[in-house]
Amino acid sequence: MQPAQPAEDWPDQIYALLKEHGIRQVALVPDAGHSRLIKRCLADNDMQVVTLTTEEEGIGMLFGAWLGGEKGVLLMQSSGVGNCINMLSVPIAHRTPCPMIVTMRGDYGEFNPFQVPMGNATQAVLEAMGTLVKRADTPEDVAPTVNATLRMAFNTYRPTATLIGQRVIGAKTFGK
Amino acid sequence: MIETGASGKLARRSVVQALLQDRGDLLVIGGLGAPAWDITAAGDDPRNLPLWGGMGGAAVMGLGLALAQPTRPVLVITGDGEMLMGVGSLATIATKQPRNLSILVLDNEHYGETGMQETATRHGVDLAGMAKAAGIADSRRVTTAEEVLALRAAIRAGAGPLFAQIKVDEKSEPLALPPREASILQARMREAILGPAAHLQ
Numbered sequence: 621m622q623p624a625q626p627a628e629d630w631p632d633q634i635y636a637l638l639k640e641h642g643i644r645q646v647a648l649v650p651d652a653g654h655s656r657l658i659k660r661c662l663a664d665n666d667m668q669v670v671t672l673t674t675e676e677e678g679i680g681m682l683f684g685a686w687l688g689g690e691k692g693v694l695l696m697q698s699s700g701v702g703n704c705i706n707m708l709s710v711p712i713a714h715r716t717p718c719p720m721i722v723t724m725r726g727d728y729g730e731f732n733p734f735q736v737p738m739g740n741a742t743q744a745v746l747e748a749m750g751t752l753v754k755r756a757d758t759p760e761d762v763a764p765t766v767n768a769t770l771r772m773a774f775n776t777y778r779p780t781a782t783l784i785g786q787r788v789i790g791a792k793t794f795g796k
Numbered sequence: 797m798i799e800t801g802a803s804g805k806l807a808r809r810s811v812v813q814a815l816l817q818d819r820g821d822l823l824v825i826g827g828l829g830a831p832a833w834d835i836t837a838a839g840d841d842p843r844n845l846p847l848w849g850g851m852g853g854a855a856v857m858g859l860g861l862a863l864a865q866p867t868r869p870v871l872v873i874t875g876d877g878e879m880l881m882g883v884g885s886l887a888t889i890a891t892k893q894p895r896n897l898s899i900l901v902l903d904n905e906h907y908g909e910t911g912m913q914e915t916a917t918r919h920g921v922d923l924a925g926m927a928k929a930a931g932i933a934d935s936r937r938v939t940t941a942e943e944v945l946a947l948r949a950a951i952r953a954g955a956g957p958l959f960a961q962i963k964v965d966e967k968s969e970p971l972a973l974p975p976r977e978a979s980i981l982q983a984r985m986r987e988a989i990l991g992p993a994a995h996l997q
Contacts, residue, residue: 645863668863670892672856673884680853680885684825684860687845687982689990689997692860710850710857713978774997 627759631656645692647678653723653789675700679707698742708749719773720781727786757785798941801965808964827854827874829909837972842988846974852882862897876903890931898958904966927959935959
């Protein structure tokens with residue numbers, strides 16, 4: 621039996637899941653919570669990493685990827701979910717996979733007032749737009765939840781999201 | 797035959813017809829509104845993905861498709877209003893420099909589906925200049941039939957990324973509606989690209 625990976629290795633566990641699911645396109649607007657995963661993806665020659673100007677581009681890009689037979693994933697911070705709302709009509713109307721992995725701000729111990737409105741609304745907004753949303757609030761929960769999100773997107777053809785809670789990532793405190 | 801409208805500017809349907817003639821492997825994404833009707837008027841085809849929504853997303857959808865199918869030419873045909881909404885995607889596309897991606901804007905300087913309100917290009921915004929500044933070196937402004945024919949050759953040459961702002965007459969053309977059930981639109985394109993295996997992925 622293999623020893624269990626330390627729970628704090630959850631970004632590496634996500635990377636391993638992206639490989640297992642054959643993800644070839646990684647669309648993202650950076651977030652500190654995703655920085656380790658982004659480094660792993662950038663180091664992988666079999667992945668096209670595309671840094672977007674706004675998160676809604678990722679919804680369109682993943683749709684184009686699927687048209688061409690490739691699987692993609694969108695990485696973003698919770699504030700970016702607000703930039704995606706209308707574009708989610710594309711995978712819904714076309715019935716195409718659109719998995720999203722969202723690191724939360726404005727969620728648990730937030731310091732920045734501007735992060736709270738969207739952080740508090742992230743799950744409700746995604747669900748209002750027909751996205752299947754699952755939360756991971758402990759490091760141990762991250763990999764199984766992301767796995768479920770990828771499986772449900774590619775097996776049932778719809779937008780899905782894992783929200784990785786701020787309790788997992790740690791709140792940015794600016795020294796306060 | 798490439799025609800001009802009452803204004804003396806290019807007639808959009810004749811431009812699209814000419815660009816899609818003998819299209820070979822060409823995969824086409826049509827931005828919502830008139831461009832989707834234009835590609836349909838040229839002949840509805842499984843290799844066409846006419847959009848009924850997702851305004852601002854057409855160009856970056858082309859990027860995802862071009863990256864997934866690097867040996868096939870991918871052509872996005874959209875309108876000035878749609879391109880302006882997603883103009884940041886020109887920067888995103890430029891960072892990847894996909895050789896097989898061309899983005900054409902049929903620029904009539906108006907929002908044609910909503911009552912012909914003016915867009916920013918009516919006030920001089922230079923989309924081709926923005927694309928060039930973003931890093932799409934081959935960015936053109938097209939105003940003549942000869943330039944359309946040169947563009948057609950360039951799309952097929954695979955030396956992209958390529959961007960063209962085609963100034964067209966503002967006249968609205970009769971509706972030419974593609975299927976509205978979008979799951980059919982994506983599935984037929986996937987099958988055209990990937991064969992029956994598309995439905996077992």
